[in-house]
Amino acid sequence: MKEAAIVILNFNGRQVLPTFLPSVISHSEFEIWIIDNASTDDSVEFLKETFPDVRLITLKSNFxxxxxxxxxxxxxxxxxxxFILLNSDVEVTQRWDSSLINWFEKNPDYAALQPKILSWQDRTTFDYAGAGGGFLDGLGYPYCRGRIWNTLESDHGQYDDEVQVDWASGACLAIRASDFFDQGGFDAHFFAHMEEIDLCWRLRVSGRxxxxxxxxxxFHQGGATLDRSSPRKLYLNIRNSLSMIYKNVSGFNFFGIILAKSGFELAAALGYLVKGEKEFALAIFRGYRDFWNRIGLLEKTIKKPEMEISTSGPVRLIFWNSLILRKRLFSQL
Structure with a gap:
Protein backbone atom coordinates (compact mmCIF):
# COMPACT_ATOMS: atom_id res chain seq x y z
CA MET A 1 0.00 0.00 0.00
CA LYS A 2 1.35 3.42 -0.97
CA GLU A 3 1.48 6.21 1.58
CA ALA A 4 -0.78 8.87 0.07
CA ALA A 5 -2.58 10.12 -3.01
CA ILE A 6 -3.56 13.67 -3.89
CA VAL A 7 -7.07 13.52 -5.33
CA ILE A 8 -8.66 16.42 -7.19
CA LEU A 9 -12.33 16.43 -8.15
CA ASN A 10 -12.97 18.20 -11.44
CA PHE A 11 -16.18 19.41 -13.02
CA ASN A 12 -15.88 21.69 -16.05
CA GLY A 13 -12.58 22.98 -14.72
CA ARG A 14 -10.89 23.69 -18.05
CA GLN A 15 -10.44 27.36 -17.11
CA VAL A 16 -8.79 26.75 -13.73
CA LEU A 17 -6.74 23.62 -14.37
CA PRO A 18 -3.96 25.37 -16.36
CA THR A 19 -3.57 27.92 -13.55
CA PHE A 20 -3.54 25.65 -10.50
CA LEU A 21 -2.57 22.13 -11.52
CA PRO A 22 1.08 23.02 -12.39
CA SER A 23 1.76 24.07 -8.78
CA VAL A 24 0.38 20.75 -7.54
CA ILE A 25 2.58 18.84 -9.95
CA SER A 26 5.75 20.79 -9.18
CA HIS A 27 5.37 20.95 -5.38
CA SER A 28 3.97 17.52 -4.56
CA GLU A 29 5.65 14.30 -3.51
CA PHE A 30 2.71 11.92 -3.86
CA GLU A 31 0.74 10.58 -6.82
CA ILE A 32 -1.90 12.86 -8.28
CA TRP A 33 -5.32 11.62 -9.32
CA ILE A 34 -8.12 13.59 -10.91
CA ILE A 35 -11.71 12.40 -10.68
CA ASP A 36 -13.74 13.93 -13.48
CA ASN A 37 -17.39 14.38 -12.55
CA ALA A 38 -18.76 13.96 -16.10
CA SER A 39 -17.54 17.35 -17.30
CA THR A 40 -19.22 18.76 -20.37
CA ASP A 41 -16.28 20.97 -21.35
CA ASP A 42 -12.97 19.66 -22.74
CA SER A 43 -11.36 19.08 -19.32
CA VAL A 44 -10.65 15.41 -19.93
CA GLU A 45 -9.10 15.95 -23.36
CA PHE A 46 -7.00 18.81 -21.98
CA LEU A 47 -5.71 16.69 -19.10
CA LYS A 48 -4.83 13.75 -21.34
CA GLU A 49 -2.93 15.97 -23.77
CA THR A 50 -1.25 18.40 -21.37
CA PHE A 51 -0.75 16.39 -18.18
CA PRO A 52 -0.46 12.75 -19.28
CA ASP A 53 1.26 11.69 -16.04
CA VAL A 54 -1.70 12.70 -13.90
CA ARG A 55 -3.89 9.66 -13.26
CA LEU A 56 -7.49 10.04 -14.33
CA ILE A 57 -10.81 8.56 -13.22
CA THR A 58 -13.85 9.48 -15.31
CA LEU A 59 -17.37 9.18 -13.91
CA LYS A 60 -20.46 8.75 -16.07
CA SER A 61 -22.57 11.32 -14.18
CA ASN A 62 -22.05 14.43 -12.09
CA PHE A 63 -22.43 13.11 -8.55
CA PHE A 83 -5.92 10.78 0.77
CA ILE A 84 -5.40 14.52 0.33
CA LEU A 85 -8.60 15.87 -1.21
CA LEU A 86 -7.85 19.11 -3.04
CA ASN A 87 -10.09 21.53 -4.89
CA SER A 88 -9.14 22.18 -8.51
CA ASP A 89 -8.68 25.91 -7.77
CA VAL A 90 -6.01 25.60 -5.07
CA GLU A 91 -2.37 26.64 -5.41
CA VAL A 92 -0.03 24.70 -3.12
CA THR A 93 3.43 25.38 -1.70
CA GLN A 94 6.63 23.37 -1.34
CA ARG A 95 6.45 20.20 0.77
CA TRP A 96 2.80 20.87 1.54
CA ASP A 97 1.69 17.27 1.03
CA SER A 98 4.55 15.53 2.86
CA SER A 99 4.18 17.95 5.79
CA LEU A 100 0.50 17.08 6.17
CA ILE A 101 1.09 13.34 5.98
CA ASN A 102 4.14 13.40 8.29
CA TRP A 103 2.01 15.16 10.92
CA PHE A 104 -0.32 12.15 11.05
CA GLU A 105 2.56 9.89 12.11
CA LYS A 106 2.96 11.93 15.31
CA ASN A 107 -0.80 12.15 15.93
CA PRO A 108 -2.38 8.71 15.49
CA ASP A 109 -5.64 9.74 17.20
CA TYR A 110 -6.38 12.27 14.45
CA ALA A 111 -8.41 11.24 11.41
CA ALA A 112 -8.35 14.43 9.32
CA LEU A 113 -6.28 17.57 8.94
CA GLN A 114 -6.31 20.85 7.03
CA PRO A 115 -3.58 23.44 6.40
CA LYS A 116 -3.86 27.21 6.63
CA ILE A 117 -5.99 28.33 3.69
CA LEU A 118 -5.45 31.84 2.33
CA SER A 119 -7.18 33.65 -0.51
CA TRP A 120 -5.56 33.22 -3.90
CA GLN A 121 -6.82 36.64 -5.00
CA ASP A 122 -5.44 38.41 -1.90
CA ARG A 123 -2.66 36.28 -0.51
CA THR A 124 -2.47 38.22 2.76
CA THR A 125 -6.10 37.42 3.65
CA PHE A 126 -7.69 34.21 4.92
CA ASP A 127 -9.94 32.31 2.60
CA TYR A 128 -13.64 31.79 3.25
CA ALA A 129 -13.40 27.99 3.07
CA GLY A 130 -11.69 26.77 6.21
CA ALA A 131 -9.34 29.69 6.88
CA GLY A 132 -7.43 28.92 10.11
CA GLY A 133 -9.52 25.94 11.20
CA GLY A 134 -13.26 25.40 11.57
CA PHE A 135 -15.63 25.26 14.54
CA LEU A 136 -19.36 24.86 15.17
CA ASP A 137 -21.51 26.88 17.53
CA GLY A 138 -24.37 25.53 19.62
CA LEU A 139 -26.81 25.76 16.70
CA GLY A 140 -24.50 24.02 14.26
CA TYR A 141 -23.40 27.19 12.44
CA PRO A 142 -19.82 26.86 11.16
CA TYR A 143 -17.22 29.58 11.64
CA CYS A 144 -13.44 29.73 11.39
CA ARG A 145 -10.39 31.25 12.90
CA GLY A 146 -9.75 34.02 10.40
CA ARG A 147 -13.34 34.09 9.07
CA ILE A 148 -16.54 34.97 10.92
CA TRP A 149 -19.45 34.90 8.44
CA ASN A 150 -18.18 37.08 5.57
CA THR A 151 -15.56 38.98 7.58
CA LEU A 152 -12.07 37.81 6.62
CA GLU A 153 -8.96 38.55 8.67
CA SER A 154 -5.53 39.44 7.33
CA ASP A 155 -2.86 36.84 7.96
CA HIS A 156 -0.24 38.05 10.44
CA GLY A 157 0.91 34.62 11.51
CA GLN A 158 -1.69 34.54 14.29
CA TYR A 159 -2.83 31.05 13.27
CA ASP A 160 0.52 29.46 12.47
CA ASP A 161 -0.10 26.88 15.17
CA GLU A 162 -1.44 23.35 15.56
CA VAL A 163 -4.88 22.99 17.14
CA GLN A 164 -7.75 20.58 17.41
CA VAL A 165 -10.80 21.83 15.51
CA ASP A 166 -14.38 20.73 14.88
CA TRP A 167 -14.05 20.37 11.12
CA ALA A 168 -11.50 20.57 8.32
CA SER A 169 -12.19 22.24 5.00
CA GLY A 170 -12.90 20.17 1.91
CA ALA A 171 -10.87 22.65 -0.12
CA CYS A 172 -7.78 20.86 1.21
CA LEU A 173 -8.57 17.87 3.39
CA ALA A 174 -6.01 15.25 4.38
CA ILE A 175 -7.68 12.14 5.79
CA ARG A 176 -6.78 8.60 6.69
CA ALA A 177 -8.30 6.29 4.11
CA SER A 178 -9.41 3.85 6.80
CA ASP A 179 -11.33 6.58 8.64
CA PHE A 180 -12.93 7.81 5.44
CA PHE A 181 -14.22 4.37 4.50
CA ASP A 182 -15.14 3.42 8.08
CA GLN A 183 -17.62 6.31 8.02
CA GLY A 184 -18.95 5.39 4.58
CA GLY A 185 -17.31 8.45 3.04
CA PHE A 186 -19.28 11.62 2.46
CA ASP A 187 -23.05 11.58 2.66
CA ALA A 188 -23.97 11.56 -1.03
CA HIS A 189 -27.40 13.04 -0.23
CA PHE A 190 -25.63 16.35 0.46
CA PHE A 191 -24.41 16.55 -3.18
CA ALA A 192 -22.25 19.61 -2.36
CA HIS A 193 -21.55 21.93 0.60
CA MET A 194 -21.13 21.03 4.27
CA GLU A 195 -20.47 17.36 3.51
CA GLU A 196 -16.95 17.64 4.98
CA ILE A 197 -18.36 19.19 8.19
CA ASP A 198 -20.82 16.30 8.46
CA LEU A 199 -18.03 13.76 7.91
CA CYS A 200 -15.82 15.42 10.53
CA TRP A 201 -18.75 15.45 12.96
CA ARG A 202 -19.30 11.73 12.45
CA LEU A 203 -15.61 11.11 12.96
CA ARG A 204 -15.68 13.02 16.24
CA VAL A 205 -18.73 11.07 17.41
CA SER A 206 -16.71 7.89 16.77
CA GLY A 207 -13.91 9.17 19.01
CA ARG A 208 -11.50 10.48 16.37
CA PHE A 219 -4.13 29.44 -1.60
CA HIS A 220 -7.75 28.95 -2.66
CA GLN A 221 -9.51 30.86 -5.40
CA GLY A 222 -13.03 29.80 -4.40
CA GLY A 223 -16.26 29.87 -6.37
CA ALA A 224 -14.85 27.89 -9.28
CA THR A 225 -17.89 25.60 -9.42
CA LEU A 226 -20.57 27.59 -7.57
CA ASP A 227 -20.36 31.29 -6.72
CA ARG A 228 -20.47 32.01 -2.99
CA SER A 229 -23.23 34.58 -3.41
CA SER A 230 -25.51 32.33 -5.46
CA PRO A 231 -29.01 31.28 -4.34
CA ARG A 232 -28.06 27.70 -5.20
CA LYS A 233 -25.24 27.74 -2.66
CA LEU A 234 -27.53 29.25 -0.01
CA TYR A 235 -30.12 26.55 -0.69
CA LEU A 236 -27.56 23.76 -0.33
CA ASN A 237 -26.14 25.25 2.85
CA ILE A 238 -29.58 25.56 4.45
CA ARG A 239 -30.73 22.08 3.44
CA ASN A 240 -27.47 20.35 4.32
CA SER A 241 -27.05 22.17 7.62
CA LEU A 242 -30.46 20.91 8.74
CA SER A 243 -29.57 17.41 7.53
CA MET A 244 -26.26 17.44 9.38
CA ILE A 245 -27.88 18.50 12.66
CA TYR A 246 -30.66 15.92 12.30
CA LYS A 247 -28.10 13.15 11.80
CA ASN A 248 -25.82 14.09 14.67
CA VAL A 249 -28.05 15.51 17.43
CA SER A 250 -30.59 13.65 19.54
CA GLY A 251 -34.31 14.20 18.92
CA PHE A 252 -35.13 16.56 21.81
CA ASN A 253 -32.08 18.74 21.23
CA PHE A 254 -32.59 18.62 17.48
CA PHE A 255 -36.05 20.18 17.65
CA GLY A 256 -34.82 22.91 19.98
CA ILE A 257 -32.03 23.80 17.57
CA ILE A 258 -34.31 23.72 14.54
CA LEU A 259 -36.78 26.02 16.28
CA ALA A 260 -34.04 28.57 16.99
CA LYS A 261 -32.47 28.26 13.54
CA SER A 262 -35.79 28.64 11.75
CA GLY A 263 -36.40 31.93 13.58
CA PHE A 264 -33.03 33.33 12.51
CA GLU A 265 -33.40 32.11 8.95
CA LEU A 266 -36.99 33.27 8.58
CA ALA A 267 -35.78 36.73 9.56
CA ALA A 268 -33.02 36.44 6.96
CA ALA A 269 -35.55 35.42 4.29
CA LEU A 270 -37.75 38.41 5.13
CA GLY A 271 -34.68 40.62 4.89
CA TYR A 272 -33.98 39.32 1.41
CA LEU A 273 -37.58 40.01 0.40
CA VAL A 274 -37.36 43.59 1.70
CA LYS A 275 -34.20 44.10 -0.37
CA GLY A 276 -35.92 42.71 -3.46
CA GLU A 277 -33.75 39.58 -3.55
CA LYS A 278 -36.59 37.12 -3.91
CA GLU A 279 -34.40 34.30 -5.22
CA PHE A 280 -32.40 34.19 -1.97
CA ALA A 281 -35.55 34.15 0.17
CA LEU A 282 -36.91 31.29 -1.92
CA ALA A 283 -33.63 29.44 -1.52
CA ILE A 284 -34.12 29.42 2.26
CA PHE A 285 -37.69 28.19 2.03
CA ARG A 286 -36.72 25.50 -0.50
CA GLY A 287 -33.91 24.39 1.78
CA TYR A 288 -36.36 23.76 4.62
CA ARG A 289 -38.92 22.14 2.33
CA ASP A 290 -36.47 19.73 0.78
CA PHE A 291 -34.90 18.84 4.12
CA TRP A 292 -38.26 17.70 5.51
CA ASN A 293 -39.08 15.89 2.26
CA ARG A 294 -35.87 13.85 2.36
CA ILE A 295 -35.48 13.30 6.09
CA GLY A 296 -36.23 9.61 5.74
CA LEU A 297 -33.10 9.16 3.60
CA LEU A 298 -30.74 10.39 6.33
CA GLU A 299 -29.03 7.91 8.61
CA LYS A 300 -28.78 8.95 12.26
CA THR A 301 -25.22 9.05 13.60
CA ILE A 302 -25.73 9.69 17.32
CA LYS A 303 -24.51 7.03 19.71
CA LYS A 304 -26.56 8.01 22.77
CA PRO A 305 -29.86 9.86 23.26
CA GLU A 306 -28.41 12.82 25.18
CA MET A 307 -25.97 13.69 22.39
CA GLU A 308 -25.66 17.44 21.88
CA ILE A 309 -23.49 19.48 19.55
CA SER A 310 -19.93 18.82 20.66
CA THR A 311 -17.72 21.77 19.89
CA SER A 312 -14.22 22.86 20.86
CA GLY A 313 -14.92 26.44 19.75
CA PRO A 314 -15.09 29.45 22.07
CA VAL A 315 -18.75 30.46 21.64
CA ARG A 316 -22.19 28.88 21.87
CA LEU A 317 -23.96 31.35 19.57
CA ILE A 318 -21.94 32.87 16.75
CA PHE A 319 -25.04 34.80 15.60
CA TRP A 320 -25.24 36.64 18.92
CA ASN A 321 -21.53 37.35 19.15
CA SER A 322 -21.03 38.57 15.59
CA LEU A 323 -24.33 40.25 14.68
CA ILE A 324 -25.43 41.62 18.05
CA LEU A 325 -22.19 42.10 19.99
CA ARG A 326 -20.36 43.00 16.74
CA LYS A 327 -17.43 40.69 17.40
CA ARG A 328 -16.04 40.10 13.93
CA LEU A 329 -12.58 38.71 14.76
CA PHE A 330 -11.94 35.29 16.24
CA SER A 331 -9.71 36.83 18.92
CA GLN A 332 -12.71 38.84 20.18
CA LEU A 333 -14.90 35.79 20.80
Missing amino acids: GYAGGYNWGLEQIRGHYEF KIGYLGSVTV
Whole structure:
Protein backbone atom coordinates (compact mmCIF):
# COMPACT_ATOMS: atom_id res chain seq x y z
CA MET A 1 0.00 0.00 0.00
CA LYS A 2 1.35 3.42 -0.97
CA GLU A 3 1.48 6.21 1.58
CA ALA A 4 -0.78 8.87 0.07
CA ALA A 5 -2.58 10.12 -3.01
CA ILE A 6 -3.56 13.67 -3.89
CA VAL A 7 -7.07 13.52 -5.33
CA ILE A 8 -8.66 16.42 -7.19
CA LEU A 9 -12.33 16.43 -8.15
CA ASN A 10 -12.97 18.20 -11.44
CA PHE A 11 -16.18 19.41 -13.02
CA ASN A 12 -15.88 21.69 -16.05
CA GLY A 13 -12.58 22.98 -14.72
CA ARG A 14 -10.89 23.69 -18.05
CA GLN A 15 -10.44 27.36 -17.11
CA VAL A 16 -8.79 26.75 -13.73
CA LEU A 17 -6.74 23.62 -14.37
CA PRO A 18 -3.96 25.37 -16.36
CA THR A 19 -3.57 27.92 -13.55
CA PHE A 20 -3.54 25.65 -10.50
CA LEU A 21 -2.57 22.13 -11.52
CA PRO A 22 1.08 23.02 -12.39
CA SER A 23 1.76 24.07 -8.78
CA VAL A 24 0.38 20.75 -7.54
CA ILE A 25 2.58 18.84 -9.95
CA SER A 26 5.75 20.79 -9.18
CA HIS A 27 5.37 20.95 -5.38
CA SER A 28 3.97 17.52 -4.56
CA GLU A 29 5.65 14.30 -3.51
CA PHE A 30 2.71 11.92 -3.86
CA GLU A 31 0.74 10.58 -6.82
CA ILE A 32 -1.90 12.86 -8.28
CA TRP A 33 -5.32 11.62 -9.32
CA ILE A 34 -8.12 13.59 -10.91
CA ILE A 35 -11.71 12.40 -10.68
CA ASP A 36 -13.74 13.93 -13.48
CA ASN A 37 -17.39 14.38 -12.55
CA ALA A 38 -18.76 13.96 -16.10
CA SER A 39 -17.54 17.35 -17.30
CA THR A 40 -19.22 18.76 -20.37
CA ASP A 41 -16.28 20.97 -21.35
CA ASP A 42 -12.97 19.66 -22.74
CA SER A 43 -11.36 19.08 -19.32
CA VAL A 44 -10.65 15.41 -19.93
CA GLU A 45 -9.10 15.95 -23.36
CA PHE A 46 -7.00 18.81 -21.98
CA LEU A 47 -5.71 16.69 -19.10
CA LYS A 48 -4.83 13.75 -21.34
CA GLU A 49 -2.93 15.97 -23.77
CA THR A 50 -1.25 18.40 -21.37
CA PHE A 51 -0.75 16.39 -18.18
CA PRO A 52 -0.46 12.75 -19.28
CA ASP A 53 1.26 11.69 -16.04
CA VAL A 54 -1.70 12.70 -13.90
CA ARG A 55 -3.89 9.66 -13.26
CA LEU A 56 -7.49 10.04 -14.33
CA ILE A 57 -10.81 8.56 -13.22
CA THR A 58 -13.85 9.48 -15.31
CA LEU A 59 -17.37 9.18 -13.91
CA LYS A 60 -20.46 8.75 -16.07
CA SER A 61 -22.57 11.32 -14.18
CA ASN A 62 -22.05 14.43 -12.09
CA PHE A 63 -22.43 13.11 -8.55
CA GLY A 64 -21.50 16.40 -6.88
CA TYR A 65 -18.62 16.86 -4.46
CA ALA A 66 -19.83 14.17 -2.07
CA GLY A 67 -20.79 11.46 -4.53
CA GLY A 68 -17.95 12.25 -6.91
CA TYR A 69 -15.33 11.66 -4.26
CA ASN A 70 -17.14 8.59 -2.93
CA TRP A 71 -17.25 6.91 -6.34
CA GLY A 72 -13.75 7.99 -7.32
CA LEU A 73 -12.00 7.03 -4.08
CA GLU A 74 -13.73 3.65 -4.11
CA GLN A 75 -11.82 2.86 -7.31
CA ILE A 76 -8.45 3.32 -5.57
CA ARG A 77 -9.52 1.86 -2.23
CA GLY A 78 -6.85 -0.30 -0.63
CA HIS A 79 -3.97 1.31 -2.52
CA TYR A 80 -3.22 4.28 -0.23
CA GLU A 81 -3.04 4.89 3.49
CA PHE A 82 -4.00 8.55 3.16
CA PHE A 83 -5.92 10.78 0.77
CA ILE A 84 -5.40 14.52 0.33
CA LEU A 85 -8.60 15.87 -1.21
CA LEU A 86 -7.85 19.11 -3.04
CA ASN A 87 -10.09 21.53 -4.89
CA SER A 88 -9.14 22.18 -8.51
CA ASP A 89 -8.68 25.91 -7.77
CA VAL A 90 -6.01 25.60 -5.07
CA GLU A 91 -2.37 26.64 -5.41
CA VAL A 92 -0.03 24.70 -3.12
CA THR A 93 3.43 25.38 -1.70
CA GLN A 94 6.63 23.37 -1.34
CA ARG A 95 6.45 20.20 0.77
CA TRP A 96 2.80 20.87 1.54
CA ASP A 97 1.69 17.27 1.03
CA SER A 98 4.55 15.53 2.86
CA SER A 99 4.18 17.95 5.79
CA LEU A 100 0.50 17.08 6.17
CA ILE A 101 1.09 13.34 5.98
CA ASN A 102 4.14 13.40 8.29
CA TRP A 103 2.01 15.16 10.92
CA PHE A 104 -0.32 12.15 11.05
CA GLU A 105 2.56 9.89 12.11
CA LYS A 106 2.96 11.93 15.31
CA ASN A 107 -0.80 12.15 15.93
CA PRO A 108 -2.38 8.71 15.49
CA ASP A 109 -5.64 9.74 17.20
CA TYR A 110 -6.38 12.27 14.45
CA ALA A 111 -8.41 11.24 11.41
CA ALA A 112 -8.35 14.43 9.32
CA LEU A 113 -6.28 17.57 8.94
CA GLN A 114 -6.31 20.85 7.03
CA PRO A 115 -3.58 23.44 6.40
CA LYS A 116 -3.86 27.21 6.63
CA ILE A 117 -5.99 28.33 3.69
CA LEU A 118 -5.45 31.84 2.33
CA SER A 119 -7.18 33.65 -0.51
CA TRP A 120 -5.56 33.22 -3.90
CA GLN A 121 -6.82 36.64 -5.00
CA ASP A 122 -5.44 38.41 -1.90
CA ARG A 123 -2.66 36.28 -0.51
CA THR A 124 -2.47 38.22 2.76
CA THR A 125 -6.10 37.42 3.65
CA PHE A 126 -7.69 34.21 4.92
CA ASP A 127 -9.94 32.31 2.60
CA TYR A 128 -13.64 31.79 3.25
CA ALA A 129 -13.40 27.99 3.07
CA GLY A 130 -11.69 26.77 6.21
CA ALA A 131 -9.34 29.69 6.88
CA GLY A 132 -7.43 28.92 10.11
CA GLY A 133 -9.52 25.94 11.20
CA GLY A 134 -13.26 25.40 11.57
CA PHE A 135 -15.63 25.26 14.54
CA LEU A 136 -19.36 24.86 15.17
CA ASP A 137 -21.51 26.88 17.53
CA GLY A 138 -24.37 25.53 19.62
CA LEU A 139 -26.81 25.76 16.70
CA GLY A 140 -24.50 24.02 14.26
CA TYR A 141 -23.40 27.19 12.44
CA PRO A 142 -19.82 26.86 11.16
CA TYR A 143 -17.22 29.58 11.64
CA CYS A 144 -13.44 29.73 11.39
CA ARG A 145 -10.39 31.25 12.90
CA GLY A 146 -9.75 34.02 10.40
CA ARG A 147 -13.34 34.09 9.07
CA ILE A 148 -16.54 34.97 10.92
CA TRP A 149 -19.45 34.90 8.44
CA ASN A 150 -18.18 37.08 5.57
CA THR A 151 -15.56 38.98 7.58
CA LEU A 152 -12.07 37.81 6.62
CA GLU A 153 -8.96 38.55 8.67
CA SER A 154 -5.53 39.44 7.33
CA ASP A 155 -2.86 36.84 7.96
CA HIS A 156 -0.24 38.05 10.44
CA GLY A 157 0.91 34.62 11.51
CA GLN A 158 -1.69 34.54 14.29
CA TYR A 159 -2.83 31.05 13.27
CA ASP A 160 0.52 29.46 12.47
CA ASP A 161 -0.10 26.88 15.17
CA GLU A 162 -1.44 23.35 15.56
CA VAL A 163 -4.88 22.99 17.14
CA GLN A 164 -7.75 20.58 17.41
CA VAL A 165 -10.80 21.83 15.51
CA ASP A 166 -14.38 20.73 14.88
CA TRP A 167 -14.05 20.37 11.12
CA ALA A 168 -11.50 20.57 8.32
CA SER A 169 -12.19 22.24 5.00
CA GLY A 170 -12.90 20.17 1.91
CA ALA A 171 -10.87 22.65 -0.12
CA CYS A 172 -7.78 20.86 1.21
CA LEU A 173 -8.57 17.87 3.39
CA ALA A 174 -6.01 15.25 4.38
CA ILE A 175 -7.68 12.14 5.79
CA ARG A 176 -6.78 8.60 6.69
CA ALA A 177 -8.30 6.29 4.11
CA SER A 178 -9.41 3.85 6.80
CA ASP A 179 -11.33 6.58 8.64
CA PHE A 180 -12.93 7.81 5.44
CA PHE A 181 -14.22 4.37 4.50
CA ASP A 182 -15.14 3.42 8.08
CA GLN A 183 -17.62 6.31 8.02
CA GLY A 184 -18.95 5.39 4.58
CA GLY A 185 -17.31 8.45 3.04
CA PHE A 186 -19.28 11.62 2.46
CA ASP A 187 -23.05 11.58 2.66
CA ALA A 188 -23.97 11.56 -1.03
CA HIS A 189 -27.40 13.04 -0.23
CA PHE A 190 -25.63 16.35 0.46
CA PHE A 191 -24.41 16.55 -3.18
CA ALA A 192 -22.25 19.61 -2.36
CA HIS A 193 -21.55 21.93 0.60
CA MET A 194 -21.13 21.03 4.27
CA GLU A 195 -20.47 17.36 3.51
CA GLU A 196 -16.95 17.64 4.98
CA ILE A 197 -18.36 19.19 8.19
CA ASP A 198 -20.82 16.30 8.46
CA LEU A 199 -18.03 13.76 7.91
CA CYS A 200 -15.82 15.42 10.53
CA TRP A 201 -18.75 15.45 12.96
CA ARG A 202 -19.30 11.73 12.45
CA LEU A 203 -15.61 11.11 12.96
CA ARG A 204 -15.68 13.02 16.24
CA VAL A 205 -18.73 11.07 17.41
CA SER A 206 -16.71 7.89 16.77
CA GLY A 207 -13.91 9.17 19.01
CA ARG A 208 -11.50 10.48 16.37
CA LYS A 209 -10.01 14.00 16.27
CA ILE A 210 -9.76 16.69 13.59
CA GLY A 211 -6.68 18.89 13.28
CA TYR A 212 -5.33 22.12 11.81
CA LEU A 213 -1.68 22.61 10.82
CA GLY A 214 -0.82 26.29 10.37
CA SER A 215 2.77 25.71 9.26
CA VAL A 216 1.45 24.56 5.86
CA THR A 217 -0.20 27.13 3.56
CA VAL A 218 -2.29 26.79 0.41
CA PHE A 219 -4.13 29.44 -1.60
CA HIS A 220 -7.75 28.95 -2.66
CA GLN A 221 -9.51 30.86 -5.40
CA GLY A 222 -13.03 29.80 -4.40
CA GLY A 223 -16.26 29.87 -6.37
CA ALA A 224 -14.85 27.89 -9.28
CA THR A 225 -17.89 25.60 -9.42
CA LEU A 226 -20.57 27.59 -7.57
CA ASP A 227 -20.36 31.29 -6.72
CA ARG A 228 -20.47 32.01 -2.99
CA SER A 229 -23.23 34.58 -3.41
CA SER A 230 -25.51 32.33 -5.46
CA PRO A 231 -29.01 31.28 -4.34
CA ARG A 232 -28.06 27.70 -5.20
CA LYS A 233 -25.24 27.74 -2.66
CA LEU A 234 -27.53 29.25 -0.01
CA TYR A 235 -30.12 26.55 -0.69
CA LEU A 236 -27.56 23.76 -0.33
CA ASN A 237 -26.14 25.25 2.85
CA ILE A 238 -29.58 25.56 4.45
CA ARG A 239 -30.73 22.08 3.44
CA ASN A 240 -27.47 20.35 4.32
CA SER A 241 -27.05 22.17 7.62
CA LEU A 242 -30.46 20.91 8.74
CA SER A 243 -29.57 17.41 7.53
CA MET A 244 -26.26 17.44 9.38
CA ILE A 245 -27.88 18.50 12.66
CA TYR A 246 -30.66 15.92 12.30
CA LYS A 247 -28.10 13.15 11.80
CA ASN A 248 -25.82 14.09 14.67
CA VAL A 249 -28.05 15.51 17.43
CA SER A 250 -30.59 13.65 19.54
CA GLY A 251 -34.31 14.20 18.92
CA PHE A 252 -35.13 16.56 21.81
CA ASN A 253 -32.08 18.74 21.23
CA PHE A 254 -32.59 18.62 17.48
CA PHE A 255 -36.05 20.18 17.65
CA GLY A 256 -34.82 22.91 19.98
CA ILE A 257 -32.03 23.80 17.57
CA ILE A 258 -34.31 23.72 14.54
CA LEU A 259 -36.78 26.02 16.28
CA ALA A 260 -34.04 28.57 16.99
CA LYS A 261 -32.47 28.26 13.54
CA SER A 262 -35.79 28.64 11.75
CA GLY A 263 -36.40 31.93 13.58
CA PHE A 264 -33.03 33.33 12.51
CA GLU A 265 -33.40 32.11 8.95
CA LEU A 266 -36.99 33.27 8.58
CA ALA A 267 -35.78 36.73 9.56
CA ALA A 268 -33.02 36.44 6.96
CA ALA A 269 -35.55 35.42 4.29
CA LEU A 270 -37.75 38.41 5.13
CA GLY A 271 -34.68 40.62 4.89
CA TYR A 272 -33.98 39.32 1.41
CA LEU A 273 -37.58 40.01 0.40
CA VAL A 274 -37.36 43.59 1.70
CA LYS A 275 -34.20 44.10 -0.37
CA GLY A 276 -35.92 42.71 -3.46
CA GLU A 277 -33.75 39.58 -3.55
CA LYS A 278 -36.59 37.12 -3.91
CA GLU A 279 -34.40 34.30 -5.22
CA PHE A 280 -32.40 34.19 -1.97
CA ALA A 281 -35.55 34.15 0.17
CA LEU A 282 -36.91 31.29 -1.92
CA ALA A 283 -33.63 29.44 -1.52
CA ILE A 284 -34.12 29.42 2.26
CA PHE A 285 -37.69 28.19 2.03
CA ARG A 286 -36.72 25.50 -0.50
CA GLY A 287 -33.91 24.39 1.78
CA TYR A 288 -36.36 23.76 4.62
CA ARG A 289 -38.92 22.14 2.33
CA ASP A 290 -36.47 19.73 0.78
CA PHE A 291 -34.90 18.84 4.12
CA TRP A 292 -38.26 17.70 5.51
CA ASN A 293 -39.08 15.89 2.26
CA ARG A 294 -35.87 13.85 2.36
CA ILE A 295 -35.48 13.30 6.09
CA GLY A 296 -36.23 9.61 5.74
CA LEU A 297 -33.10 9.16 3.60
CA LEU A 298 -30.74 10.39 6.33
CA GLU A 299 -29.03 7.91 8.61
CA LYS A 300 -28.78 8.95 12.26
CA THR A 301 -25.22 9.05 13.60
CA ILE A 302 -25.73 9.69 17.32
CA LYS A 303 -24.51 7.03 19.71
CA LYS A 304 -26.56 8.01 22.77
CA PRO A 305 -29.86 9.86 23.26
CA GLU A 306 -28.41 12.82 25.18
CA MET A 307 -25.97 13.69 22.39
CA GLU A 308 -25.66 17.44 21.88
CA ILE A 309 -23.49 19.48 19.55
CA SER A 310 -19.93 18.82 20.66
CA THR A 311 -17.72 21.77 19.89
CA SER A 312 -14.22 22.86 20.86
CA GLY A 313 -14.92 26.44 19.75
CA PRO A 314 -15.09 29.45 22.07
CA VAL A 315 -18.75 30.46 21.64
CA ARG A 316 -22.19 28.88 21.87
CA LEU A 317 -23.96 31.35 19.57
CA ILE A 318 -21.94 32.87 16.75
CA PHE A 319 -25.04 34.80 15.60
CA TRP A 320 -25.24 36.64 18.92
CA ASN A 321 -21.53 37.35 19.15
CA SER A 322 -21.03 38.57 15.59
CA LEU A 323 -24.33 40.25 14.68
CA ILE A 324 -25.43 41.62 18.05
CA LEU A 325 -22.19 42.10 19.99
CA ARG A 326 -20.36 43.00 16.74
CA LYS A 327 -17.43 40.69 17.40
CA ARG A 328 -16.04 40.10 13.93
CA LEU A 329 -12.58 38.71 14.76
CA PHE A 330 -11.94 35.29 16.24
CA SER A 331 -9.71 36.83 18.92
CA GLN A 332 -12.71 38.84 20.18
CA LEU A 333 -14.90 35.79 20.80
